[in-house]
Amino acid sequence: xxxxxxxxxxxxxxxxxxxxxxxxxxxxxxxxxxxxxxxxxxxxxxxxxxxxxxxxxxxxxxxxxxxxxxxxxxxxxxxxxxxxxxxxxxxxxxxxxxxxxxxxxxxxxxxxxxxxxxxxxxxxxxxxxxxxxxxxxxxxxxxxxxxxxxxxxxxxxxxxxxxxxxxxxxxxxxxxxxxxxxxxxxxxxxxxxxxxxxxxxxxxxxxxxxxxxxxxxxxxxxxxxxxxxxxxxxxxxxxxxxxxxxxxxxxxxxxxxxxxxxxxxxxxxxxxxxxxxxxxxxxxxxxxxxxxxxxxxxxxxxxxxxxx
Amino acid sequence: xxxxxxxxxxxxxxxxxxxxxxxxxxxxxxxxxxxxxxxxxxxxxxxxxxxxxxxxxxxxxxxxxxxxxxxxxxxxxxxxxxxxxxxxxxxxxxxxxxxxxxxxxxxxxxxxxxxxxxxxxxxxxxxxxxxxxxxxxxxxxxxxxxxxxxxxxxxxxxxxxxxxxxxxxxxxxxxxxxxxxxxxxxxxxxxxxxxxxxxxxxxxxxxxxxxxxxxxxxxxxxxxxxxxxxxxxxxxxxxxxxxxxxxxxxxxxxxxxxxxxxxxxxxxxxxxxxxxxxxxxxxxxxxxxxxxxxxxxxxxxxxxxxxxxxxxxxxxxxxxxxxxxxxxxxxxxxxxxxxxxxxxxxxxxxxxxxxxxxxxxxxxxxxxxxxxxxxxxxxxxxxx
Numbered sequence: 001x002x003x004x005x006x007x008x009x010x011x012x013x014x015x016x017x018x019x020x021x022x023x024x025x026x027x028x029x030x031x032x033x034x035x036x037x038x039x040x041x042x043x044x045x046x047x048x049x050x051x052x053x054x055x056x057x058x059x060x061x062x063x064x065x066x067x068x069x070x071x072x073x074x075x076x077x078x079x080x081x082x083x084x085x086x087x088x089x090x091x092x093x094x095x096x097x098x099x100x101x102x103x104x105x106x107x108x109x110x111x112x113x114x115x116x117x118x119x120x121x122x123x124x125x126x127x128x129x130x131x132x133x134x135x136x137x138x139x140x141x142x143x144x145x146x147x148x149x150x151x152x153x154x155x156x157x158x159x160x161x162x163x164x165x166x167x168x169x170x171x172x173x174x175x176x177x178x179x180x181x182x183x184x185x186x187x188x189x190x191x192x193x194x195x196x197x198x199x200x201x202x203x204x205x206x207x208x209x210x211x212x213x214x215x216x217x218x219x220x221x222x223x224x225x226x227x228x229x230x231x232x233x234x235x236x237x238x239x240x241x242x243x244x245x246x247x248x249x250x251x252x253x254x255x256x257x258x259x260x261x262x263x264x265x266x267x268x269x270x271x272x273x274x275x276x277x278x279x280x281x282x283x284x285x286x287x288x289x290x291x292x293x294x295x296x297x298x299x300x301x302x303x304x305x306x307x308x
Numbered sequence: 309x310x311x312x313x314x315x316x317x318x319x320x321x322x323x324x325x326x327x328x329x330x331x332x333x334x335x336x337x338x339x340x341x342x343x344x345x346x347x348x349x350x351x352x353x354x355x356x357x358x359x360x361x362x363x364x365x366x367x368x369x370x371x372x373x374x375x376x377x378x379x380x381x382x383x384x385x386x387x388x389x390x391x392x393x394x395x396x397x398x399x400x401x402x403x404x405x406x407x408x409x410x411x412x413x414x415x416x417x418x419x420x421x422x423x424x425x426x427x428x429x430x431x432x433x434x435x436x437x438x439x440x441x442x443x444x445x446x447x448x449x450x451x452x453x454x455x456x457x458x459x460x461x462x463x464x465x466x467x468x469x470x471x472x473x474x475x476x477x478x479x480x481x482x483x484x485x486x487x488x489x490x491x492x493x494x495x496x497x498x499x500x501x502x503x504x505x506x507x508x509x510x511x512x513x514x515x516x517x518x519x520x521x522x523x524x525x526x527x528x529x530x531x532x533x534x535x536x537x538x539x540x541x542x543x544x545x546x547x548x549x550x551x552x553x554x555x556x557x558x559x560x561x562x563x564x565x566x567x568x569x570x571x572x573x574x575x576x577x578x579x580x581x582x583x584x585x586x587x588x589x590x591x592x593x594x595x596x597x598x599x600x601x602x603x604x605x606x607x608x609x610x611x612x613x614x615x616x617x618x619x620x621x622x623x624x625x626x627x628x629x630x631x632x633x634x635x636x637x638x639x640x641x642x643x644x645x646x647x648x649x650x651x652x653x654x655x656x657x658x659x660x661x662x663x664x665x666x667x668x669x670x671x672x673x674x675x676x677x678x679x680x681x682x683x684x685x686x687x688x689x690x691x692x
Contacts, residue, residue: 011531019536026548029578136680138674142624145665148651156655198451241540247631262632265547273547277540284537 008292012285019281020274024066027270047292054099075275086275090257096166097249097256101241103172103180108237111180112187113227119188121196121218131188138185144247148180151251166254179244183237190233194226231295238287242280285298339555346609349685356681359674362688370494373487393474393659411457412656418444419444422454473663486663493668496556496642497622503561505615508568515569516576517599527573530566532596538563542625546634556635560612560622567616575607609686616684620675627668643668 014301057065069076075086119131154160154174161174198204199222207221247257252260264272341480350356416422423439443452443453515526542559573663580583585602593601597648623643629635630644638645643664650661 015532015536018532019540023544026544029548136673136676140620140676141669142627144628144647144651144671146668148647148654148661148665150652152658153659169651239537239539243628247628250632261543265543266633281537281540284540 001169005293008289008306010225012289015041015282015285016278019097020067020070020278021063021083023274023277026061027274029222030268030270058132064144070278075278076271079270086271089272090275090279093255093257094258096254097245097258100172100179100248100254101177101238102244103176104241105183106246107176108183109187109230109234112184112189113191113223115188116191117195117223120162120199123196125244126181128192131192135185135192137281139189141181143178143182144251146181147248147251148252149183150178163168165252171252171254174264175248175254178248179241179249180296183245186240187230190230193224196224196227197224198222203289212252228298230294231291231298235288235291242283321424322352329578342605342609346682346685350681353681356608359681362670362674363678366616366667366674367494369485373490376603377481377483378575378596391475392471392657393663394631395605400449408458408459411455413442413453413455415451415453417448418531419450419454422452423456427456438562457661460472474657474659476653482646482660482663485641486646486667489643489646489664490638490667490671492636492640492642493623493626493644496553496560498559500560500622503557503565504568504618505611507561508614509611510564510573511565512569512572513576513603515597516573517580517595517603519577523573531562531570534570535565536563540574542629543634546629549594551635553636556626559629560625564618564622568611568618570616571610572607575585575610576603579606597602613679613683616679618673620672620679623626623668623671623675643671 073087074089078084078089079088113114115131115134119128120129151174155162162168162171165171199218204221205218208219218299242258245256246262248254249256250261250262252288257279261276262274263269264276412426414422416425419441427437438457438458438459439451440455442455445452473486474480478484505631511526511530515523515530541563545559545562546555551560579623580603585598588598588602626635626642627644630642631648634659636642636645646664647661647668650658653660
């Protein structure tokens with residue numbers, strides 16, 4: 001187990017290193033510099049600014065400095081946004097993103113499991129049918145279309161919720177629903193398939209023969225076993241949430257990481273773009289690692305043996 | 309009763325059957341190939357058939373739509389900007405909202421003030437604004453309410469003009485732009501799916517078929533690529549490349565093929581060790597023939613399913629990129645960029661968002677349903 005963990009962490013570091021290198025050199029190819037109104041500046045002024053951002057060094061030196069900074073958790077200084085360190089910008093903005101993502105994941109998976117459970121208990125009934133329709137629609141419709149619908153109906157027309165911005169709990173409701181729809185649909189679909197399969201297995205027949213009550217069979221023997229594989233879809237779900245957060249935060253003007261990324265793209269703030277990219281990559285990789293480990297812990301059939 | 313009858317059958321009715329070599333082996337029902345079976349199952353699936361028709365319809369519209377009226381996709385004219393949708397004949401059906409009027413409710417301390425607000429909102433062309441009093445009010449703030457309907461086509465002296473889906477902020481016809489945008493989105497999706505297919509199948513196939521060191525090296529490379537989240541790669545690529553159709557396709561294909569290659573590799577690994585392949589090899593069949601006759605037909609089902617699911621994925625990513633400003637640039641349109649523009653005008657001109665949103669939703673749902681249908685069709689357990 002320890003060996004497996006070490007190997008995984010090692011792979012993770014290599015991947016991060018590749019992404020950091022890749023993004024560093026990509027940003028070097030791109031046009032644009034921190035100089036505003038370039039032609040108005042004198043040579044000396046330009047010199048001072050470039051010196052300040054370390055852009056006068058040869059590229060290998062810049063690269064080494066960048067990597068050195070990364071190890072210490074220093075992502076450089078933003079070209080725009082008043083020269084704030086990128087780490088500080090991201091740190092300020094991680095709260096709303098994390099809160100939204102967490103709420104959406106919890107709401108989405110609980111609702112989804114419930115829907116899927118209902119569908120599997122009342123198989124081939126109208127409940128099953130409507131749950132399938134919800135699942136297909138939820139996985140198909142892009143979250144930003146859904147967000148637009150919610151925003152127009154519940155905020156603009158009915159005025160029940162604030163249209164946008166961040167602050168109170170009520171500000172989080174619409175974006176959470178918009179983000180949660182996709183995890184919900186995925187969980188519903190998955191739970192139904194798994195439950196239908198589990199309810200046909202031999203140990204369920206044994207439990208029935210023993211005289212276990214119907215609710216006991218479904219909740220204790222059925223759902224518990226059906227939920228184990230659900231952990232595998234948690235990874236793609238979390239990835240989907242990160243993609244979704246970019247557009248949802250943009251639509252609802254939420255000061256989160258995704259919105260920061262889109263803004264940085266608009267103003268060519270390369271250090272911030274690189275920092276956000278790395279943060280996203282780090283998030284993905286850590287989540288997938290945690291899920292793999294969890295899976296091994298929960299299901300003893302999956303062996304996480306080191307090596308081959 | 310039946311039982312009695314069966315027991316009382318006279319013996320002379322039994323005649324010995326002459327055994328014939330040629331008929332005993334004959335299969336009475338026509339034999340169907342795997343693909344014919346799959347096709348039958350697919351066409352029995354009503355939602356899937358309906359979805360296929362919808363997709364076909366949208367494809368046809370994306371080709372023919374822009375020719376159906378006289379507007380070009382980049383005919384800008386600020387005088388006719390933000391016109392609401394207006395369709396001949398349907399304009400008389402009031403609840404459809406296709407009658408070419410703008411309406412809104414306005415509040416004020418009395419009817420007069422509310423009306424004044426409505427007039428100010430609608431270009432002050434009072435003779436074309438119908439005011440309907442909802443609440444007379446009692447003089448307190450915002451107690452009176454009127455509903456104003458602005459016949460903008462008449463006000464702008466364009467009685468004979470019909471923007472079927474309205475016009476956008478620059479006065480371009482939304483109908484034309486919508487179908488051209490759909491075309492762009494579909495082209496991106498199909499090209500990306502085909503690239504995924506070609507690269508993924510060859511990479512996975514070669515890796516699995518040759519095995520050994522080739523497989524080892526190819527899989528190490530793939531493993532590292534898998535670790536890098538595709539969102540990050542796509543975003544970085546879009547920053548570097550000139551925005552446009554080709555860049556989106558490249559960005560999507562750079563990581564898109566990995567899923568396909570893994571599935572193909574798994575399938576080929578499973579198949580190549582099976583007895584029928586071994587038998588064929590023993591008979592001296594060449595590699596090429598084994599691939600063509602034994603491997604490809606057996607994995608084609610899974611390849612088709614996977615390609616079918618990568619199309620909506622690509623449609624989504626294109627829309628996502630255009631939405632965050634990294635995709636298609638004006639004056640070109642795509643579903644994503646139209647939705648992005650729609651959001652800017654959501655409050656006052658929701659129709660700008662509604663139509664592209666409907667088209668992308670229908671497309672995505674239809675592709676997913678067809679994909680599900682194909683998955684069932686290629687699953688031998690489902691054949692009846």
